[in-house]
Amino acid sequence: MKKPKRSLSAGVALVVGLMVALSALNLRHSSNNSVPTRIDDGFVPSIRRTDAVRFNDVAPISERRGAGLNSNPVLESTIPPPGAVSSNAVAEVEVAAALEPDSSAADRDVALRQKMLAWTEADPLSALAWAMELSDETERNTALATLCNKLAERHPADAVALAETLQLDKSANTVLPALVQQWAAADLSGALIWIDAHATGAQRDEMLARAAYVWSQNEPAAAAQMVVEQMSGGEAQIEAAISVLHQWALRDFAGAAAWVELFPESPTRTRALEELGGIQSYQSMRTQ
Numbered sequence: 001m002k003k004p005k006r007s008l009s010a011g012v013a014l015v016v017g018l019m020v021a022l023s024a025l026n027l028r029h030s031s032n033n034s035v036p037t038r039i040d041d042g043f044v045p046s047i048r049r050t051d052a053v054r055f056n057d058v059a060p061i062s063e064r065r066g067a068g069l070n071s072n073p074v075l076e077s078t079i080p081p082p083g084a085v086s087s088n089a090v091a092e093v094e095v096a097a098a099l100e101p102d103s104s105a106a107d108r109d110v111a112l113r114q115k116m117l118a119w120t121e122a123d124p125l126s127a128l129a130w131a132m133e134l135s136d137e138t139e140r141n142t143a144l145a146t147l148c149n150k151l152a153e154r155h156p157a158d159a160v161a162l163a164e165t166l167q168l169d170k171s172a173n174t175v176l177p178a179l180v181q182q183w184a185a186a187d188l189s190g191a192l193i194w195i196d197a198h199a200t201g202a203q204r205d206e207m208l209a210r211a212a213y214v215w216s217q218n219e220p221a222a223a224a225q226m227v228v229e230q231m232s233g234g235e236a237q238i239e240a241a242i243s244v245l246h247q248w249a250l251r252d253f254a255g256a257a258a259w260v261e262l263f264p265e266s267p268t269r270t271r272a273l274e275e276l277g278g279i280q281s282y283q284s285m286r287t288q
Contacts, residue, residue, distance in 0.1 A: 117150050148175065156182045163179055209231065212240050260273060
């Protein structure tokens with residue numbers, strides 16, 4: 001087992017500082033409430049303007065869940081106060097055993113994830129302190145990402161804030177988008193506000209695509225409009241559009257087909273028609 005870089009007490013102190021920093025995070029939408037419009041009519045056509053999302057009509061996250069460290073639901077109901085944290089020696093030994101050097105890299109990865117999930121459920125602050133002290137960067141990021149994913153099951157907004165503070169978006173490009181998708185499933189408006197205020201570039205497009213997938217399961221037309229108006233033109237936008245189209249066609253085939261009719265002649269239109277054809281064939285087989 002690799003030795004930690006810092007003592008456990010130093011790690012706990014660092015975590016306490018981290019939680020204080022989390023309480024100061026500003027998750028409010030920027031003062032400019034306009035929705036960016038980046039439409040690429042050459043690939044994905046715009047549809048009727050929808051008022052389904054008006055960022056300025058949604059209460060900021062800090063107002064909806066209360067502001068400050070003491071009102072943070074993760075700190076209140078999931079993570080115990082620093083004085084209540086034990087060394088959790090049994091859990092630490094179990095996770096450490098998963099990292100024995102005799103194990104293969106794949107076995108170590110699976111074992112680390114499994115043990116971190118269980119430890120996070122029982123004592124997330126101790127698990128966080130231990131994970132931050134791992135000297136192997138890959139294993140440390142794996143442990144921290146696993147912890148954030150577990151926390152996201154109950155408090156996705158706080159899990160996103162924690163992952164951002166831990167800079168997991170710089171170590172693995174899929175960590176934050178996956179957490180944001182969990183957030184969108186629980187609170188779509190909150191997730192969209194955060195994306196609009198925090199995410200940029202390719203990562204923003206990835207997060208919007210995941211949010212669009214979630215949204216498309218209930219309001220596919222609105223999700224399609226978001227893909228058209230807020231995502232950068234290119235491959236990411238096309239993939240998101242096809243994903244939304246699939247969900248739309250499963251729920252309203254005629255509506256999805258009408259959208260595809262607006263596509264200009266292009267490889268994207270061909271692919272969209274093929275997607276519709278596949279769904280139509282599948283649905284025909286089910287009714288036979």
